[in-house]
Structures are given as structure tokens and as C-alpha cells.
Amino acid sequence: MIQYAIDAFRSFFAQGFHMSPIFIVIIVGCIIQWTKVIIDIIRYKRIYTGHIFASGGFPSFHSWLASSVTMLVRLEYGFGSIFFAVAFAFSVLFAYDAMNLRYETGQHAHYINDLRLELQTILQKKEKGILKERIWHTPVEVAWGIVFGTILTYIFYYLYYIK
Numbered sequence: 001m002i003q004y005a006i007d008a009f010r011s012f013f014a015q016g017f018h019m020s021p022i023f024i025v026i027i028v029g030c031i032i033q034w035t036k037v038i039i040d041i042i043r044y045k046r047i048y049t050g051h052i053f054a055s056g057g058f059p060s061f062h063s064w065l066a067s068s069v070t071m072l073v074r075l076e077y078g079f080g081s082i083f084f085a086v087a088f089a090f091s092v093l094f095a096y097d098a099m100n101l102r103y104e105t106g107q108h109a110h111y112i113n114d115l116r117l118e119l120q121t122i123l124q125k126k127e128k129g130i131l132k133e134r135i136w137h138t139p140v141e142v143a144w145g146i147v148f149g150t151i152l153t154y155i156f157y158y159l160y161y162i163k
Helices: 002-015 021-044 061-077 082-123 139-161
Strands: none
Touching (some): 002 021, 021 061, 021 139, 061 139
């Protein structure tokens, strides 16, 4: 992967502007993460750039990544390829992880935070920090992550990648 990125950068600077697949995924990812910041500006009337690197929230980072890669594989190799089948399987796994497994992790963090608060009260000792509880995605966030990732990848592929 690192060698692929190095080769892509060399090609980019040597031949002028040519959008390789890794750039499509990176650009779509940046758009998705900045969308979270814009949504926060609209929703909370404040700028919080912490969502650029944060997990959770609308739209799903997991889902756009998986759907973007799956769409690239579909555009390059078609629905009937083994590559598409593998990419699709991993996309389903990522979506499941984002909705279910990470939800359970958030629930555990909630219970640990509650226990910690009770212990702090009993021991009269104040500790810093709590565990992040909101690390999962709702089905709507996952669905929109898939939609955004797929559509943006399709657009960038046909606008900049096809010669």
C-alpha cells in the first residue's frame, strides 16, 4: 500500500494531474469528514473541527470508506469479479461493525463511566477524563455514508480518472 501511494505521488508530479484511485478515496474521505463539521455548524451554530478526526456521527466514516473502495472495484472490474465480491463482503462487515459491535463498545464505556463516577463519589477522589460513549453509527448514518461514498466515488471516477 505504501509503495502504491509513493508510486501514485511520483506519477502525479511527473505527468501532471492524474487522479489515481487512492486520491479518489482520500478526497471522498475529506469531503465526508468536512461534512460532519458543516452539519455541526448548522445544528449547533458553532465550529467544532474535532469531528474531522472523530469517529461516530453523520455520515458514517466506516461506511463511506467501504462503499468508496467497493465502488472503485465495481467500476474497474465489474459486478462479476472476485475482487468485487471480496470488497462487497468487507463493506457489509464494516457496516455491521459500525452499527452493532461499536454500539456494544459504547454501552460498555457508558457502564464503566457510571462505575467510575460512583467510585469517585465513594472515595471522594476526582479523576480526569471519561471514556467516549458515542462511537457507533445509527442505521441512517451508515446508509447515508454508503450513499455519499458511492455517489462521490462514481462522480470523481468519471470526472477525473477515466481518460
